[in-house]
Amino acid sequence: MRYTLVGSGTVVPDARRGPAAHHFACGDIQVLCDLGSGTLRRLDGLGLAWPEIDMVAVTHRHQDHIADLLPLLFALRHTPGVERVRPLTLLGYEGFARDLTLLSEVYGAWVLAPGFPLEIRESPDTPIEIERGDAWLEIEARRVVHSPEAVGYRLTLSSSGKEVLLAYTGDTEESDAAVDLARDADLLVSECSVADEDRVPGHLTPRGVGRVAAAASVGRLVTTHFYPSALALGSEEIERRIREAFVEGPVDLGVDGLCIDL
Numbered sequence: 001m002r003y004t005l006v007g008s009g010t011v012v013p014d015a016r017r018g019p020a021a022h023h024f025a026c027g028d029i030q031v032l033c034d035l036g037s038g039t040l041r042r043l044d045g046l047g048l049a050w051p052e053i054d055m056v057a058v059t060h061r062h063q064d065h066i067a068d069l070l071p072l073l074f075a076l077r078h079t080p081g082v083e084r085v086r087p088l089t090l091l092g093y094e095g096f097a098r099d100l101t102l103l104s105e106v107y108g109a110w111v112l113a114p115g116f117p118l119e120i121r122e123s124p125d126t127p128i129e130i131e132r133g134d135a136w137l138e139i140e141a142r143r144v145v146h147s148p149e150a151v152g153y154r155l156t157l158s159s160s161g162k163e164v165l166l167a168y169t170g171d172t173e174e175s176d177a178a179v180d181l182a183r184d185a186d187l188l189v190s191e192c193s194v195a196d197e198d199r200v201p202g203h204l205t206p207r208g209v210g211r212v213a214a215a216a217s218v219g220r221l222v223t224t225h226f227y228p229s230a231l232a233l234g235s236e237e238i239e240r241r242i243r244e245a246f247v248e249g250p251v252d253l254g255v256d257g258l259c260i261d262l
Contacts, residue, residue, distance in 0.1 A: 001026050001157045001164060001262040003187065006042050007034075008224045008254040010193065011064040017256055018042050019064035020225055022168055022189055026157040027135025031055045033153055033168050037067040040075060046257055050075075051082045054130055055089040057139060058096065059170030060150035070107060077114045087117035089128070091139065093149035096122050123151045135159045142181045144172035146202040152181045157262065164262045167218070171225065173201060174208035182216035187262065189254075191225035196241065198229045206230065206241035213246040221246060224254035 002025045009017030019036020023043070030053045032039075043050040050072070058066050069090075076084050090100070097120050104111035112118065121128060123141035130137045136158040141151040155166045167185040171193070172178045182188045190212065193203035204212070206223075213221045223238070230238065235253050242251055252258060 001159050001162070003166065003189070003222075003260045003262060004046060004048065005189075005222065005224060005254045005256060005258040006032075006039060006046065006048070007036055008226060008256050008258075009036075009064075010225055010227050011036075011062070012227060017226065019067070020059075020170075021068075022224075023048055024137075024155055024157065024166065026137045027159045028052075028132050029054050029130050029135050029137045031057060031130075031137060031139065031155065033057045034059055034065040034170065035068040035072060036064040039068040040071055042256065051079070051084060053088065054086075055091060055128075055139070057141075057153055058090075058092040059144075059152060059168075060093055060147050061099065062147065062171070065170065070103065070111065073111060073114045076116065077110060084116040087119050089119045089121060089130075091121045091126070091128065091141070092123070093141075093151050094122050094124065095149055096120070142177065144170060144177050144181060145175045146171040146173065152178075154181060154185070166262075167216075169204070171202060173203055174205075174212055178204075178212045179215045182212060182218055184217055186219045187222065187260065188213055188216065188218040188220070189222045189224060192223035192230055192238065192242075193225050193227050195229040195233050203227075206233070206238045207244060210242035210245035213242070213249075218246075218249065220250045220252070220260075222252045222254050222258070222260070226254075
């Protein structure tokens with residue numbers, strides 16, 4: 001079981017950080033949460049088998065979280081040597097299926113009929129389970145405070161008798177909903193967008209991340225989705241602010257390519 005941070009950045013172009021993308025592996029099961037622009041290229045560069053992904057789970061409509069969805073479908077359809085047979089599950093927020101239908105009207109019928117089965121699900125359809133061999137994964141969507149449709153995801157991974165609980169915030173502000181999403185997670189992957197001095201609605205700051213992680217009693221924290229104002233603080237100051245509330249448990253300031261064996 002492994003977590004790989006594919007994209008730790010935002011909509012702001014950054015040569016070192018791609019937009020949001022997070023890969024979770026449990027045995028042969030692969031789930032990708034969000035896929036901002038350039039995700040396919042970064043998956044390939046990290047040696048992750050993008051043609052074998054079982055599920056793509058999108059948190060909300062913003063382009064730094066969803067922009068590579070159609071490129072993924074197009075690549076699965078047209079890449080020489082890639083002949084996908086098994087279904088691909090596309091999971092998203094309420095209204096996701098309608099958005100895909102509208103995209104098919106612009107780009108063509110292949111969006112909904114790419115040459116292999118698509119299973120399109122929305123957040124109320126969760127939890128969803130995937131089982132293969134001795135590996136089992138469950139994913140559940142929870143509403144967060146960001147855009148009207150935004151959700152985060154809780155993932156339970158089980159393999160060879162070991163089970164771990166993970167939470168991914170997508171984009172959210174500090175709230176009871178964020179704490180509930182992260183509750184008792186062995187690993188919380190949380191946005192940490194802006195410096196506390198530049199706090200804006202819909203996003204977390206380092207001190208906010210620390211308070212959420214502490215209130216939720218998470219075991220380990222990975223921060224991601226850094227805008228320039230957060231990065232300008234420097235890694236030591238970001239962690240110091242997080243540690244004002246989250247005093248126990250490892251903290252990883254996320255970078256593209258970070259891998260954690262679970």
